[in-house]
Amino acid sequence: MKTIMITGATSGFGEATARLFAKNGWKLILTGRRKARLEHLQDELGGVSNVHICCFDIGHRQAVEQAIYSLPDTFSKIDLLLNNAGLALGLEPADETNLDDWDQMVNTNIKGLMYCTRTVLPIMKQLGQGYIINIGSVAGNWPYPGGNVYCASKAFVRQFSLAIRADLLGSGIRVTNIEPGNAETEFSDVRFNQDKQRADKVYQNTVALTAQDIAETIYWLANTPAHMNVTIMEIMPTQQATGPLAIYRE
Ligand code: NDP
Numbered sequence: 001m002k003t004i005m006i007t008g009a010t011s012g013f014g015e016a017t018a019r020l021f022a023k024n025g026w027k028l029i030l031t032g033r034r035k036a037r038l039e040h041l042q043d044e045l046g047g048v049s050n051v052h053i054c055c056f057d058i059g060h061r062q063a064v065e066q067a068i069y070s071l072p073d074t075f076s077k078i079d080l081l082l083n084n085a086g087l088a089l090g091l092e093p094a095d096e097t098n099l100d101d102w103d104q105m106v107n108t109n110i111k112g113l114m115y116c117t118r119t120v121l122p123i124m125k126q127l128g129q130g131y132i133i134n135i136g137s138v139a140g141n142w143p144y145p146g147g148n149v150y151c152a153s154k155a156f157v158r159q160f161s162l163a164i165r166a167d168l169l170g171s172g173i174r175v176t177n178i179e180p181g182n183a184e185t186e187f188s189d190v191r192f193n194q195d196k197q198r199a200d201k202v203y204q205n206t207v208a209l210t211a212q213d214i215a216e217t218i219y220w221l222a223n224t225p226a227h228m229n230v231t232i233m234e235i236m237p238t239q240q241a242t243g244p245l246a247i248y249r250e
């Protein structure tokens with residue numbers, strides 16, 4: 001029985017992935033800050049023998065280490081780490097943004113992902129195999145107004161994924177960066193501080209990706225042969241594309 005550790009399993013991509021992998025017989029380590037949601041998922045997806053939950057803020061290094069070092073024996077062999085927890089806060093131009101929001105995006109999207117990776121890698125190295133799937137974003141490739149630190153944090157995720165692959169050559173450990181475009185989850189509720197009307201507009205009159213689309217992609221990747229590494233995977237809705245470069249005119 002294989003084990004997947006999913007950061008940010010309480011909603012969106014992480015929750016859909018937890019459901020899909022549970023359905024296919026995997027054991028789950030689920031993390032997030034919302035304890036009630038984690039407990040609900042544990043009950044629903046197989047109870048304590050199949051689902052281990054860890055409630056912590058991923059930006060706190062000691063909390064990450066404590067959670068991983070204290071895994072029960074039956075969950076300690078992690079086959080797949082899904083570094084998914086992340087968020088965007090605000091869409092203001094760089095000179096107007098809230099520095100606390102910038103700190104939180106860096107702490108979660110960059111530092112949290114670093115801490116989980118660094119803590120889990122020795123386990124995989126010892127096993128001589130493993131798979132790290134990072135959730136980047138199109139925002140890491142295609143900057144947009146108001147994206148500032150969010151875009152930069154996802155560019156970090158892309159380059160970090162590529163760089164650790166270089167370190168891991170010969171280890172049997174695979175690394176993929178998935179870069180989704182517009183997907184309907186709680187992402188925009190969080191970005192716009194629970195302003196539902198503003199969040200809903202992001203998905204109005206278009207067909208966005210779903211959390212299930214991304215979960216199925218992750219499941220497909222997990223089942224590719226061990227000799228094959230999909231390095232980068234950018235996925236947009238059909239109804240999304242890049243725009244032209246902007247020109248300011250007097
Ligand atoms: P959701 O808001 O639905 O899910 C985000 C998850 O991250 C939640 O489970 C949340 O759990 C967790 N999380 C956020 N901050 C922390 C923290 N400090 N500590 C621990 N967990 C945290 O959004 P998505 O499912 O859409 O987002 C998942 C990932 O996908 C993110 O990295 C996002 O940047 C990325 N992404 C999203 C896209 C989209 O359009 N939706 C497109 C491209 C990438 P909790 O609140 O319980 O802590």
Ligand code: 8X3
Nearest residue numbers: 137138139180181182
């Ligand atoms: C989420 C997609 O375009 O809103 O990463 O930044 S976008």
